[in-house]
Amino acid sequence: MSMTNYEACAVIHQIRGEALIVNTMSAMFAITAVSPSALNLSSVPLMGGASGMGLGLAIAQPARPVMVLDGDASLLMELGTMAQIADVAPANLIHMVFNNNLQFSGAANLERPGRKLDFAAMARAAGYASAQRIETAADLAQILPGLIATPGPHFIDLAIAAPPKFAHRTPQPEFPDLQFQRMGAEAAKMMEALGTTR
Amino acid sequence: MANTDFSVPASRVHDILREKGVNAVTTVPDFIQFALHDRLLNDPGMTYVECAAENQALTCAMGMYVGGMEPIVMVQNQGLFNCINTLRSVGIDANIPLVILVGAFGREFDNLGKPLTESRRVMVNRTQPVVEALKLPFYAIETPDDLPRIAEAFDTARARKQAAVVHFGYFPAWN
Structure with missing residues (x-):
């Protein structure tokens, strides 16, 4: 059982509110x-x-829910944040890992290291308030509102289906300039929305 | 000159940080900045987050900044080398004006009073060139006379909307 990135995000969209x-x-x-x-x-x-x-x-905006939509290989690069998150224990944080066991998913679909790794078990061992594996969008829709209402930090390991990979005829992508300005532009927009621009 | 002539009082650094509105620290602790760590850790007005690695110190500080806090990052020179890509992303591409306090771990004492680039140790003699290769400002704090450069680092980072590095060449003093 698994869900697509889009199915998971559609559920998150329905439930996010002002997160x-x-x-x-x-x-x-x-x-x-x-x-x-x-x-x-x-x-x-x-x-x-x-x-x-x-x-x-989550530390700076304790009154708002904060959701992290992480990648599995991304989280592997910075596993130490799980220890940090558990130490600080922000009640408003929900950390989700979109876990498809791949690197460059939808492109090369290369296997990632740690294929036997149980992220939810690691989160529990680190000291998150809760941690679970979710296999379907319906299950995500069922548990997410309760997690927002319950002090965290919470961790969800989402079973994500592997998308098709590039075929040999697929054009190779060039990243546009916008890709490199995006984080700064979105940070500026978020600060505007939060009233924290300076 | 005695080695202690190269030591700046941690209390004065702390005062400058307060004057600049700093209210949070993310850090992988630095062997050089113990006295400053101690002061900031015991400052009830400071949110102090210990991180497992320097990338996390930078990204956590970025989140704090976007959320309205005024964080600094404290690492040692090895840690700065460890997070170059995140520094590129957060401190340049994303325009987050973080001031990063870096200690000169491993600096041999007979290099005190001489240019950092003349140190025999790679982690000491390449720190400034690496920061400057990223086109980020580098403020060397070598004696108490350099203390005003810390405020200058904040002003420059905020004006340019990019990171700036403040480099402590010797242990800040416990006074």
Whole structure:
């Protein structure tokens, strides 16, 4: 059982309310398409940065829910943030990992290291308030409102289906300038929305 | 000159940080800045977050900044080398004006009073060139006379909307 990035993000969109969402990698494209908002901040191009940014935002904005839509390989790059998040224990943080066991998903679909790793078990061991594996969009829709209402930090390991990879005839992508300005532009927009611009 | 002539009082650094509105620290602790760590850790007006690695110190500080706080980042020179890509992303591409306090871990004492670039140790002699290669400002704090440069680092970072590095060449003093 699994869900697509878009199915997961559609559920998150329905439930997010005024939540700040830090996103990265394949979740970035899905949440941007499904739930565009000035309250979204992409960690791009910065693999691994989402969980740290989400923690910082959760500390600075304790009255708002903060969701981190992490990648599995991204979280692996910065596993230490799980220890940090558990130490600080921000009650308003929900850390989700979009777990498809791949690197460059939808492109090369390369296997990532740690294929036997149980992220939810790691989160529990680190000291998150709760941690679970969710296999379907319906299950995500069922548990997410309760997690927002319950003091966290919470961790969700989402079973994400692997998208098709590039075929040999697929044009190779060139990243536009916008990709490199995106994080700064979104940070500026989020600060405007929060009234923290200076 | 005695080695202590190269030591700046941590209390004066702390005062400058307060004057600049700093209310948060993210850090992978630095062997050089112990006295400053101690002061900031015990400052009830300061949110102090220990991080497992320097990338996390930078990204957490970015989140704090976007959320309305005024964080600094404290790491040592090795840590700065460890987070170059995140520094590029947060401190340049994303225009987050973080001031990063860096200690000169491993500096040999006979290099005190001489240019950092003449140190025999790579982690000491390449720090400034690496920061400047990123086109970020570098403020060397070598004696108490250099203390005004810390405020200048904040002013420059905020005006340019980019990171700036403040480099402590010797242990700040416990006074």
